[in-house]
Amino acid sequence: MNKFTGKVWVLGDDIDTDIIIPTDYLALPTIEDMKQYGFSPLRPELASRIQEGDIIVAGKNFGCGSSREQAPEIIKALKVACVIAKSYARIFFRNSINNGLLLIENDQIQDVVKEGDMLTVQMGEYLQLGDRTFPIASLPDNLMDIINAGGLVKAMQRRNGIETED
Amino acid sequence: MGSTLIEKIVARNIGADQVKPGQIVTVNVDRVMIHDIFIPFVADKFEEMGFTSLWDPDKVVLIYDHLIPTSAVEDVRHFKIGDAFAEKYGLKNVHRSDGICHQLMTEAGYAKPGNIVFGTDSHTTTYGCVGCFSSGIGYTEMASILGTGQLWIRVPETIKVVVNGTLPDNVTAKDVILRLIGDLRSDGATYKVLELSGSAVDAMSVASRMTISNMAIEAGAKACLFRPDEKTCEYSRVNMEDVDWLYPDEDADYCRVMEYRAEDLVPVLACPSQVDNIKPVTEVEGTELDQVFIGSCTNGRLEDLAVAAGILKGHTTACKLIVTPASRKIYMEAIKAGYMETLAKAGAIITQPGCGLCCGRAGGILTDGEKVLATNNRNFLGRMGTSKVGIYLGSPATAATSAITGKITVPKGIQGN
Structure with missing residues (x-):
């Protein structure tokens, strides 16, 4: 998945983890049970409208708030291809890497992109909207190692000598 | 160039003379805290990763607080899974109704000055009130610590916050941290550590410092540290000699310095x-x-x-x-x-x-x-x-x-x- 295109959903600054998944639903047994409530305090309709491969574009400090790992897991379960934000909160960033949710940092696309636009991502190189491109950075090596292993669970399985399929 | 509090704690932990912001290091974890909301997920991931024993059961604390007492039938599941996990892996430090995790961790002496502690809750920054480097993580990382006792971190930059003077009668530590968050904004300390000092901070009780370190995450901070003093040692039941290494050097490097006159602060x-x-x-x-x-x-x-x-x-x-x-x-x-x-x-x-x-x-x-x-x-x-x-x-x-x-x-x- 080096290059992909997806439909954009636009969110604002400081999208916190209580918005991504309210505490009320954290005791539901599985992520699949929870995912319909994703973003419900802000946009109750959003979870049901997001389709596989869509892209979320947001402002600064995406994922601020609690350490709940259900936040990136729900975004991943909604089959969002990646989140593009001006910046991320620290715990959310770590949790996303560990679960294989792709995060991209860019602070320019927000000025021009509209909800429903089709946006193309060339990994580690640029974002493309119509005929305009916006450069993006690649992740540090130690994070790419975890992503390349398929997430932290797979990295630990390898450490413990467990072979897994795929 | 000297070291900030966080740099001293990390360097001592990994046995280095000095560490610098931006360095990626693997630390040995002194204690971890897991609460009831996330124990089912931690238990799942731990076994999925292929671990069969805890790295050190004494260093693991399980606290039931978010769901105490239960308000929905499904909540009970969390206690059943938590109890079963504790039984299976020999976990003794289990608190089933003693209070909120962040209060108990320092109150019961699990998080002490100079320690490195991680918890499955963003307000884990709280234990910085006693000079402990503590931070929140997700349940997958917690599962990996339970098996290995280690976690990679990036050595963070430090923001120095100085509050000198005497707080007005109707102004408390809560007003200080709220003002600080307002000035930093919700992401102003992201990936960074807040280090508090000044005569108004020295005059505060450990409980008041706890209010400040508890809320540091609301400005995005990775940790919020106070230099231990006599009050800290009494509260944490340690000797001053045990913490004589734990102070910021005068020539430490800060990415930002924020100074306040306590008399200027209002509710x-x-x-x-x-x-x-x-x-x-x-x-x-x-x-x-x-x-x-x-x-x-x-x-x-x-x-x-x-x-x-x-x-x-x-x-x-x-x-x-x-x-x-x-x-x-x-x-x-x-x-x-x-x-x-x-x-x-x-x-x-x-x-x-x-x-x-x-x-x-x-x-x-x-x-x-x-x-x-x-x-x-x-x-x-x-x-x-x-x-x-x-x-x-x-x-x-x-x-x-x-x-x-x-x-x-x-x-x-x-x-x-």
Whole structure:
């Protein structure tokens, strides 16, 4: 998945983890049970409208708030291809890497992109909207190692000598 | 070039002479905390990763607080899974109804000065009040620590915050941290550490410092550290000689320095619905309230209940008042000191120690159009009920004063503060 295109959903600054998944639903047994409530305090309709491969574009400090790992897991379960934000909160960033949710940092696309636009991502190189491109950075090596292993669970399985399929 | 507090803790942990911001290092974890909400996920991931034993059962603490007492049938599942995990892997440090995790970790001596501690909760920054590097992580990383005892971190930059002088009578540590969050904004300390110092900070109790370190995450901070002093050592039951290495060097390198005159600070509130939306109480004075909440791991300690009782003594509340002590120990001390009787006489609804209302699960949730003034740490949309509840965050003094009038009210001086 080096290059992909997806439909954009636009969110604002400081999208916190209580918005991504309210505490009320954290005791539901599985992520699949929870995912319909994703973003419900802000946009109750959003979870049901997001389709596989869509892209979320947001402002600064995406994922601020609690350490709940259900936040990136729900975004991943909604089959969002990646989140593009001006910046991320620290715990959310770590949790996303560990679960294989792709995060991209860019602070320019927000000025021009509209909800429903089709946006193309060339990994580690640029974002493309119509005929305009916006450069993006690649992740540090130690994070790419975890992503390349398929997430932290797979990295630990390898450490413990467990072979897994795929 | 010297070292900041966090750099000293990390360097000592990994056996290096010095570490520098930006370096990626693997630290040996002194203690971890897992709470009831996330134990099912930690247990799942731990076994999925292929681990068969804990790296050190004594270093693992399991605390039931978010779901205590249960408010839905499904909550019970978390305790069953937690108990089974503790039994299977020989986990002894299990607290089933003793209070809120962040209070218990320092109160019971699990997190001590100079330690490195991680917890499955963002407010794990709290233990910085005793000079412990503590930070929140997710359940997958927690599972990997349970198996390995280690975690990679990036050595963070440090923001130095100096508060000199004497705080006005009606200004508390809560007002200090809210003002700081307002100035830093919600992401101003992301990936960074706050290091507090100055004569106003020296004068604070450990409990007050805890209010500040608890909320540092609301500015995005990875940790919030205070240099241990005699008060810290007494609270943490360690000797001053044990912490003589734990001080910031005079020539340490800071990415930013913020200085405040304590005399300039005023009572403030975080207004709906972001913690960095800070206004002086005077600006929103008179706003009608449906409920006041005094408690949580931010402001549910004995000194907070003492302030509330001092203000409410002989008065009757004009709106609902919910009081939640941070731990069973504090609850009992407050009974002994007569604070609970005073609060109950004034009309308070006193709940068991736990996360209840602060995390919006139980114990006073609200509905559309209602307003609450609360002493906890978050006022996000939908945090205490529906997304149309207006949540104001303030000090116990502001909260107790406002409970008497049923409107947001500027507190007068607090006796003995």
